[in-house]
Amino acid sequence: MSALNLSNKKLATKIIHAGAEPDPSTGAIMTPIFQTSTYVQAAPGVNKGFEYARSQNPTRKALEDALAVLENGKYGLSFSSGVAATDAVIKLLAPGDEVIAASDMYGGTYRLFTKVFEKFGIRFIYVDTTNVANIKSAITDNTKLIWIETPTNPLMNITDIAAVATLAKEAGALLCVDNTFASPYLQNPLNLGADIVMHSATKYLGGHSDVIQGALVMNDASLREQLYFIQKSCGAVPGPMDCFLVLRGIKTLHVRMKQHCENGEKVASYLRNNPKVGKVYWCGFNDHPNYDIAKKQMHGFGGMMSFTLKEDTVEAATKVLSATKIFSLAESLGGVESLINHPASMTHASIPRDERIKNGLSDGLIRLSVGIEDADDLIEDLKQAIG
Numbered sequence: 001m002s003a004l005n006l007s008n009k010k011l012a013t014k015i016i017h018a019g020a021e022p023d024p025s026t027g028a029i030m031t032p033i034f035q036t037s038t039y040v041q042a043a044p045g046v047n048k049g050f051e052y053a054r055s056q057n058p059t060r061k062a063l064e065d066a067l068a069v070l071e072n073g074k075y076g077l078s079f080s081s082g083v084a085a086t087d088a089v090i091k092l093l094a095p096g097d098e099v100i101a102a103s104d105m106y107g108g109t110y111r112l113f114t115k116v117f118e119k120f121g122i123r124f125i126y127v128d129t130t131n132v133a134n135i136k137s138a139i140t141d142n143t144k145l146i147w148i149e150t151p152t153n154p155l156m157n158i159t160d161i162a163a164v165a166t167l168a169k170e171a172g173a174l175l176c177v178d179n180t181f182a183s184p185y186l187q188n189p190l191n192l193g194a195d196i197v198m199h200s201a202t203k204y205l206g207g208h209s210d211v212i213q214g215a216l217v218m219n220d221a222s223l224r225e226q227l228y229f230i231q232k233s234c235g236a237v238p239g240p241m242d243c244f245l246v247l248r249g250i251k252t253l254h255v256r257m258k259q260h261c262e263n264g265e266k267v268a269s270y271l272r273n274n275p276k277v278g279k280v281y282w283c284g285f286n287d288h289p290n291y292d293i294a295k296k297q298m299h300g301f302g303g304m305m306s307f308t309l310k311e312d313t314v315e316a317a318t319k320v321l322s323a324t325k326i327f328s329l330a331e332s333l334g335g336v337e338s339l340i341n342h343p344a345s346m347t348h349a350s351i352p353r354d355e356r357i358k359n360g361l362s363d364g365l366i367r368l369s370v371g372i373e374d375a376d377d378l379i380e381d382l383k384q385a386i387g
Ligand SMILES: *Cc1c(COP(=O)(O)O)cnc(C)c1O
Pocket: 081, 082, 083, 084, 106, 108, 109, 149, 153, 178, 180, 181, 199, 200, 201, 202, 203, 212, 213, 214
């Protein structure tokens, strides 16, 4: 059997075969879980490309190669969590450097920036990135990185990646896009001019709520060298079992995402037509404020959405959050099973209340990660919970 060239293959074929080389020692079709800390060398400095497992591991390498293929990039790096991947990107910077970041983003990213990195002298300027002019006016000579998340968590705001990439290039700053919510199936930021794509692989890439992991993908060789240096020097690497789980999850990414999109559309329309529901945040509605951009840069709209009740209080939301039977009350997203979440007290509790309210994230907001169960059953479940 000769080596498979994936560059001229369609996405579904790439997803199944990316990074997967039969094991040279046995022919095993699945990359084995190389549960080892070190590798025996033939003579000092004579090795097979693997010396110590913090620096290299064959299971991790198979995954990193797969990640690169999925995001249409040259290099993938995987980390022990999504925030560890984010942490590595910020460690490219030095005191005095400025980061322009989205005001509406994952709470843990905000916490890492404000509570960990500010004290090292890195400045973070938060703007509403859905209006690209806000980014432009925040750029200074010290701007080294622009960090965006699109769609955002939990309000499903959309930022124009290509427009921000143009601004970043003009400013000589890097653009990193947190692509967790879209997954590489729905959106490929490198194709739109981003320098780095970040994923919480815990979510759609893993897809089964059984692993914590993060990823970065990039095209530039020197950026890859710097980030690889940080990966091995700081040591936030995933174990081989976790790499195996994400590799396995990736093989069904396209099939899962199609179903997430289909179910997402059905659940969003149901919510919108329920008189007890207030606002529904889902980027597939054609009256979503950035629908045109979403349509241009995404291949589908996914299964993430948020909504408020007409009676937008914590008490009313709590009743719904406690009444669903298929939707489990839990943090996280992107698994095959449906989850329901209360951002104000759960995923976004680390953002101060006035900051949250200012960004439009009300106390009563409910977030859904619509899974791939039967859509009618999901709607029935919400019906009995909302009343
Ligand atoms: C979960 C998440 C992260 C953090 O990833 P972990 O794997 O939990 O460390 C970052 N960004 C987004 C959008 C997320 O949903």
